[in-house]
Amino acid sequence: MNAISEITDIQQAAFKANCNVQERSPNPISKVTGLAYAVVQRPDLDSATKFFEDFGLLVTQKSGDKVYMRGRSNSHHALVIERGSAAFARLGFYAEEAELNKLAKHFKQTPKTQDSVLGGKFITITTPDGFPLEINCGLNSLPTINRKESDPWNYSDSKERINDCIRKDIAPVLVHKLGHSVYSITNVKESIEWFQNTLGMITSDFQFMNDEEIPSSAFLRCDCGDTPTDHHTIALALSPELGHVHTAFEVDSMEEVAMAKDWLEKRKQYKHSWGMGRHILGSQIFDYWRDQEGDLFEHYADGDLFDAKVPTGYHPFHKQSLHQWGPDISNDFAGLNHPWKLIKIVIKRLFSKDDLTMKRIKKLGKAMG
Ligand SMILES: [Fe+2]
Structure with a gap:
């Protein structure tokens, strides 16, 4: 057992006993199976398309004021860019037809x-904070683009590549699929339990600041029964700036995360936020970038897969609790690059019906060092 899991084991029982948020719904309205696509609005479609091509998506179709982009998986589109004021507009989920019909009936x-x-x-529903979600069944698919065969690896004590060389394509790394999105929310219990009760999502892990009844973050996976699925498809966090925090796309290896980083760095027009490193909850190798409008996107590889039997984990939240190795959390990732903007947001939230109280702001500040 390593130091990270030892600390978790000792504190887990106390966090669990104190928590007033359910782990999963005993009787959800429906169950979704994963994320299908994200929709962003951008004033300049060409410039946005260039970012996402450099990030590793391929244009499948341009239609009027929309650009559809795919990864390697059979999803017709993992990302849609719509012309409009800059915004992270909505998310699309996959569901079986019977599950979509249950939701449609519930929401009339x-x-x-x-x-x-x-x-x-599809139908469109909104989260307690008003964020639109499209729940889909029967979306068209495309032929999967096969993964490139891994090059044989010359381990120190097991040489697998003899009389052969490695030469990589210097080009954007094609992502596999859309993996997860993270949102900052106002009312923690209400939002987490909404995703559990409405979409059948299961909490893989909670994180807590000391003595709190509500978690500071929750990582939610889809309930796919015995079929293993990503550790989190949605994560919800109590952090000052509300709304979209980041959206993540999967690549195939640590080297692909590094090569994607190298490609984006050499374009010299995008802002690196944080990475590379390996997360703790979800275990992904990660690297984060901002597009021209400041939205945050992640490349990740080697994430955990859980089936529905895995119980919810309880963990502390602090500056070192998001990664096992890699650079310290950057000011950009922590949202500290624009302190006056942050102060204005916090003041506004202090006067609304919101879980971000002054006491919790102090705790968050302390937790983040
Ligand atoms: Fe992420």
């Missing part, structure tokens, strides 16, 4: 038909 909606390019049906 009739599923709408997607356009012929996308196929399938």
